[in-house]
Amino acid sequence: MAVAALPDTLVDELVAICGEDHVFTGRSALFNRARVPSPFPKHRWEEFIPQAVVLPTSAEQVSEVVKLANRAGVPVVPRAGGTGLTDGAVPLKHGILVDVKLMDKILEIDVEDRTVTVQPGINMLKLSEQLKPLGFIYPDNPASYPCSLVGGRIGTSGWSLIGGRYGHTRDLVISFEIVLPTGEIIHVGDGGGKKVRKSSSGYQLKHLFMGHQGTLGIVTEATLELVKRPEAEFSAFFAYKNYEDAWKATGDFARSGLATLAGVVLFDEWKVKYLRRDDEAYIPQPDWVNGVVAVAMYGQKDEVRAGAKHLMRIAKENGSHYLGDEISQGDWASRHDRYATPQHGRTRDGQVALMSWHCEDASILYSQLPAVREKWHAVADSLRERFDMFDDWGMFAYTNGAFKSWGDYLTEIDIGIWEMKWDDESWAAWVDAKREIARIAVEHGGSISACHGSCREGEVDLVPLELGGGFEVMKKIKRTLDPKNIMNPGKYLLDQAYEEGGE
Amino acid sequence: MIGFRLSAQKPPEAKRVKDDVVMRFDHVYEVDPALMTEHTPQQDIPAWDTLRIVDSRWEHLAWMHDHFADSVLSGEELLEEIGAEEGTA
Numbered sequence: 248m249a250v251a252a253l254p255d256t257l258v259d260e261l262v263a264i265c266g267e268d269h270v271f272t273g274r275s276a277l278f279n280r281a282r283v284p285s286p287f288p289k290h291r292w293e294e295f296i297p298q299a300v301v302l303p304t305s306a307e308q309v310s311e312v313v314k315l316a317n318r319a320g321v322p323v324v325p326r327a328g329g330t331g332l333t334d335g336a337v338p339l340k341h342g343i344l345v346d347v348k349l350m351d352k353i354l355e356i357d358v359e360d361r362t363v364t365v366q367p368g369i370n371m372l373k374l375s376e377q378l379k380p381l382g383f384i385y386p387d388n389p390a391s392y393p394c395s396l397v398g399g400r401i402g403t404s405g406w407s408l409i410g411g412r413y414g415h416t417r418d419l420v421i422s423f424e425i426v427l428p429t430g431e432i433i434h435v436g437d438g439g440g441k442k443v444r445k446s447s448s449g450y451q452l453k454h455l456f457m458g459h460q461g462t463l464g465i466v467t468e469a470t471l472e473l474v475k476r477p478e479a480e481f482s483a484f485f486a487y488k489n490y491e492d493a494w495k496a497t498g499d500f501a502r503s504g505l506a507t508l509a510g511v512v513l514f515d516e517w518k519v520k521y522l523r524r525d526d527e528a529y530i531p532q533p534d535w536v537n538g539v540v541a542v543a544m545y546g547q548k549d550e551v552r553a554g555a556k557h558l559m560r561i562a563k564e565n566g567s568h569y570l571g572d573e574i575s576q577g578d579w580a581s582r583h584d585r586y587a588t589p590q591h592g593r594t595r596d597g598q599v600a601l602m603s604w605h606c607e608d609a610s611i612l613y614s615q616l617p618a619v620r621e622k623w624h625a626v627a628d629s630l631r632e633r634f635d636m637f638d639d640w641g642m643f644a645y646t647n648g649a650f651k652s653w654g655d656y657l658t659e660i661d662i663g664i665w666e667m668k669w670d671d672e673s674w675a676a677w678v679d680a681k682r683e684i685a686r687i688a689v690e691h692g693g694s695i696s697a698c699h700g701s702c703r704e705g706e707v708d709l710v711p712l713e714l715g716g717g718f719e720v721m722k723k724i725k726r727t728l729d730p731k732n733i734m735n736p737g738k739y740l741l742d743q744a745y746e747e748g749g750e
Numbered sequence: 751m752i753g754f755r756l757s758a759q760k761p762p763e764a765k766r767v768k769d770d771v772v773m774r775f776d777h778v779y780e781v782d783p784a785l786m787t788e789h790t791p792q793q794d795i796p797a798w799d800t801l802r803i804v805d806s807r808w809e810h811l812a813w814m815h816d817h818f819a820d821s822v823l824s825g826e827e828l829l830e831e832i833g834a835e836e837g838t839a
Contacts, residue, residue: 375817384818480819523768530771530779545819552823559828572826580811591781591790597770599781600789 250341253298257319261301261343264311269349271300280344285332285703286605286664288674295337297324297344304349306424306432306467313465313733314430316343322736323428325461327367327399330391332606333700335402335460339737345465347398353377354468361473362421362442367398367466384476386413386545389698392583398466404458406698408582408645411652412509412545413474415698417457418649424468425456428729432467441470455724460702461735463728479551481507481544482579483558485567486536490515490617493538496565497644498613500542501652503561507546507554511646514539515620518641518661525591528574540567543579592638592663595631602638602663607681607706609688610697611658616644622687623660626680630662634673638663647697657697660684681705689713702739710740758798778804 252272261270271277281296288294298321303309316323322342329336338344350366353374357363363385365374372393375384387400388407395405401423405416413419421444422436435453438446456463487493497513514522516537522529529536542558544551562569569575585604592602611619620642627639640661646652664677685695685706694713695701701710711718722744725732732745764772770782778800786792815822 372817379817386818477819479821479823480815481823481825483825524770525779525781527777527779530768548821548823552828555823555825556828556832559825559832563829563832569825569829572824575825576815576822577811580814583814593785594789597785598788598790599786 250293250296250298253321253343257315257321258299260315261299261312264315265301265303265308269302269304271302272298276300277344280326280329280346281337283329283331283334283336284603284605285334285699286603286666286677287337288669289666290669290671290674295339296341297338298341300344300346302346302349306426309345309347309426309465309467310430310432312343312345313426313428316733317429317731320731321733323465323733324735325398325402325465327396327402328370328391328394329399330395331399331403331460331699332608333403333460333696334703335700335735335738336399339735342736347396347465347467350398350467351396356381356383356473357442358473360442362470363473364441364468364470365397366468367396367401369397370394371397371400378473379476382476383473385419385471386474387416387419387471388413390583390585397469397471401457401466401469402459402461403698403700406645406647406657409509409543409545410649411511411646412507412650414472414649417454419472419474420453420457421470421472422453423456423466423470425464425466427464428731428734436470458700460700460738462725462738462741464734477545477547477551479544479546479548480579481551481555482541482575483555483562484539484541484570484575484578485562486532486570487538487540487567488535490538490620492566493540494617496540496562496567499561499565500540500558501613501646503558503652505544505554505557507544507551508558508652509543509545511652512541513616513644513656514541515642515644517624517639518643521640521661524593528570528578532570536568539570541575541579590640590663592640592665594638594665595635600636600665602636602665604640604661605664606659606661607684608657608659608697608699609685610647610655610694611644611688612655612692613653615691615693616656616658619658619687619691619693623684626683626687627660627662630676630680633676634668636665636668636673637677638665655693655697658688658693678705682708685709707740759796761795761797761800775800775804 277296322340324338324344326336326346347368351368352366355364371387388409400416407415422441424434438448501511590604592600630637642660644656644658647655647657682705725741726744761774764774767773772780
C-alpha cells in the first residue's frame with residue numbers, strides 16, 4: 248500500500264519551522280521510524296510509515312509543527328527512543344513524526360533543591376554519566392536503560408527495575424512542559440512550582456499527561472529528581488527446587504521491610520529452562536534448580552550492608568540456596584541486555600532460529616501469581632503448537648510498588664517470535680493470544696500492563712473492561728484537548744471519542 | 751604488532767558439557783553446532799575474537815556496577831559472617 252506524500256507546500260512549511268536539515272521525507276528516515284521493538288506485522292510494514300519526519304530543537308518549534316498539523320488536518324506522532332513495547336511511537340495513520348532526539352540537553356542542575364532539568368531526548372544512562380562526577384544519579388532504570396529516552400519514559404509512564412527503592416518514572420519526574428494537541432505550551436506538576444514535589448493546589452495534571460502514549464501531547468522539558476549516588480550495591484541470586492518454594496521466598500524478601508530493597512525478581516521454571524539453553528550463568532546449574540529469585544539493594548554502605556545481612560539471614564531460614572557472587576553480581580549487571588542481545592529461539596524440533604524477544608506484561612497481585620502463570624503458559628503453548636514460530640521463554644515477576652516491595656508484581660511472559668514468518672493467520676493468532684493474556688490479568692484482579700502500556704491490537708480491546716467508566720472519561724478528555732484527533736490517532740481506541748459525538 | 755599465530759585463529763576442539771551445549775574455552779559455552787544447521791548456520795569465529803568478546807563482556811559488567819554505585823557488596827562474605835556469628839562456619 249503506497250502512502251501519499253505530503254503536499255510540497257506542507258513540507259516547505261515544516262522546513263520553515265524546523266530548518267532544512269531537520270525535515271526528512273526519504274524512505275530510510277521514514278521506514279526506520281515505523282516500528283518499535285514490540286512484535287510488528289512486517290508483511291504489512293508500509294501501512295505504518297510516517298509521511299515526514301521532523302527533528303525539532305525547541306518547544307516553540309514543536310508547537311508550530313502541531314499547529315500546522317491542525318490547520319492541515321495531518322496526524323502528529325511523537326517519538327523518543329522508539330524502544331516502547333506497546334506501539335506508542337508507531338504511526339498507525341501516517342502523518343508527521345516528531346522525533347525529539349535532538350532535544351537532548353541538560354538545562355539546569357540544582358544541587359541545592361536536588362533537581363535536574365532536561366530536554367526529552369536525553370537518555371538516562373547518559374544523564375547519569377554526567378551526574379556521576381557531582382555525586383548524583385538519575386535512577387530510572389528500565390531494561391531499556393541504555394537506549395530509551397526521558398520523553399518516552401513519560402509518554403509510557405515507565406517502570407524501573409529499582410523502583411522499590413527510588414520509585415518509577417512518575418515518581419522521579421517532578422514536573423514537565425508539554426505541547427498540547429492544539430499547540431499550546433503548558434507546564435504540569437504537583438501545583439505550579441516547577442520543583443515542588445507535593446501540592447494540593449488544583450487538579451493533579453502530572454498524572455493525566457503521563458502514560459498517554461503520545462495521544463495528549465509532546466513533552467519538551469522535564470524536571471527530574473537529583474538522587475544521591477549510592478555508595479553500595481548488593482545483589483543476590485538464589486535457587487530453588489520448584490516454583491512454589493521460589494514464590495514463597497519472593498514473598499519473604501519483598502515483605503521484609505528493608506528500606507534499601509530496590510527490587511525482587513522471581514524466575515519461573517520455564518524461564519530457568521530457557522536460560523539453560525545458552526546463558527553461561529544457568530547452563531552449569533544442577534538439574535534440581537527449577538526456580539530462581541534475585542534481590543537488589545542500593546544506598547549508603549552502612550545501611551546496605553546491614554540490610555543485606557538481614558536479607559541473607561531470611562534466605563538461610565527459608566531454604567534459599569545462594570548461587571554465589573559471580574552469578575549474583577554478573578547477572579544483575581546484565582539486566583539491561585535484552586534490548587541489545589540477539590536471542591536464540593528454538594523451533595519445535597530444537598533447531599536454533601533467530602527470534603525477536605517480546606514480553607507481555609501485567610500488574611498481578613502476589614497471591615495470584617501462581618494461577619496466572621499456569622494460564623499464561625497455556626496460551627503460549629497453544630500458539631507454539633499451531634505455529635512453529637513462537638517459543639515460550641518463561642516468566643519473570645518483579646516487585647511493582649514504588650518505594651516499597653510488597654503487593655503487586657510486574658509480571659511478564661517472554662515469547663520468542665520468528666518475525667520473518669509473519670502472515671495474516673499467525674498475526675491474527677498472536678493478537679488473539681495477547682487479548683487472552685490481558686483477559687486473564689483482568690479476571691485475576693490485575694491490570695493489563697505495569698509498564699509497557701496497553702494500546703496495541705488485542706489487549707487494547709480489554710481496556711474498556713478494565714477501566715469501566717474511566718474509559719468514558721478518557722474519551723471525553725481526548726476529544727476536549729484534541730478536537731481534530733491530530734495527536735497520535737488510532738491509539739487506545741480513542742478514535743471512538745469522535746464517532747457519533749463520542750458518546 | 752603480533753603477527754599471524756595459528757593458535758590465535760583456530761579454536762580448540764569442542765567438549766560436550768550437556769546434551770545441547772559444548773565448550774571450547776573454560777566457562778565459555780556454545781550451543782551444540784548440530785542445532786545450528788537448518789535456519790541459523792554457525793559462523794567460524796577465530797579464537798582471539800571469542801576471547802576478546804568474553805573479556806569485553808567482563809569489562810562491560812564491571813562498568814555497569816561502577817555506573818550505579820561506588821562499591822559492590824559480597825553475599826559470600828556476609829554468609830561467612832553470619833555463619834561465624836552462629837557458630838556454623
